[in-house]
Amino acid sequence: MSNIEFDEHPPWRSPEVPLLNFKHLFINKNVVDLGCGSGDAMLYIRDGIGCNSIIGYNFDLERSKKNRESNNLNIIGGNFLEKKFEGKDTYFLWIEAVTTEVKVLQKLREYKKHTGKKCDVIIAYSISGSCLFDKSVPNENKKWGGNMCKDQKGAACRYRSGVGGLVNKLESFLVNNSFSFEKKLCNYNNGNGCRESGEILYFVINI
Numbered sequence: 001m002s003n004i005e006f007d008e009h010p011p012w013r014s015p016e017v018p019l020l021n022f023k024h025l026f027i028n029k030n031v032v033d034l035g036c037g038s039g040d041a042m043l044y045i046r047d048g049i050g051c052n053s054i055i056g057y058n059f060d061l062e063r064s065k066k067n068r069e070s071n072n073l074n075i076i077g078g079n080f081l082e083k084k085f086e087g088k089d090t091y092f093l094w095i096e097a098v099t100t101e102v103k104v105l106q107k108l109r110e111y112k113k114h115t116g117k118k119c120d121v122i123i124a125y126s127i128s129g130s131c132l133f134d135k136s137v138p139n140e141n142k143k144w145g146g147n148m149c150k151d152q153k154g155a156a157c158r159y160r161s162g163v164g165g166l167v168n169k170l171e172s173f174l175v176n177n178s179f180s181f182e183k184k185l186c187n188y189n190n191g192n193g194c195r196e197s198g199e200i201l202y203f204v205i206n207i
């Protein structure tokens with residue numbers, strides 16, 4: 001945990017502890033958070049871990065108003081696929097959208113082909129999480145899906161039950177296109193509420 005005053009709480013922002021596994025990809029690096037939401041993860045990477053620079057992109061800027069104004073975070077609005085984000089050292093994405101992730105990887109690979117500039121891409125997937133109602137979740141048999149989220153009539157859990165398929169789709173793309181990557185499964189514990197603790201699977205891709 002850290003002393004940083006975050007604007008949001010997990011699962012709306014990345015839990016901070018797992019990010020410590022990627023210190024070497026942040027410290028002294030120029031970092032980009034593609035889909036930065038409120039900017040809380042950027043705040044932690046900059047002030048909790050340390051980096052050379054950090055810039056974020058998000059469809060809307062309303063969610064990051066506090067962090068832009070009080071913490072001086074540099075966040076660009078709009079679709080990041082339409083922006084020029086290439087040329088940095090480390091890219092962080094927690095968007096769980098394979099089509100977009102694939103476009104980012106292709107763009108960065110193309111950029112390296114022309115400039116020689118290498119980079120690392122960290123792609124996060126929230127693959128299991130605590131349930132407000134059923135304390136036996138998560139476990140091996142009850143990751144996402146089932147009858148977990150009574151408060152939202154299962155909507156969040158039904159969405160999350162598709163995450164395993166997205167992970168497999170991204171991994172197949174990486175293998176079929178000869179990307180060099182590793183996977184790291186990390187636990188987090190920020191409380192007992194809905195998805196306040198759980199597991200995040202990170203793909204770390206070297207381009």
Ligand SMILES: C[S@@+](CC[C@H](N)C(=O)[O-])C[C@H]1O[C@@H](n2cnc3c(N)ncnc32)[C@H](O)[C@@H]1O
Pocket residue numbers: 012013014033034035036037038039040041057058059060078079080081093094095097100
């Ligand atoms: C789960 S939040 C992640 C927040 C932050 N990166 C973190 O880890 O705490 C994902 C955000 O990505 C944004 N997003 C997804 N695709 C995007 C795109 N193509 N362009 C801009 N923002 C995008 C969504 O609007 C959402 O706010």
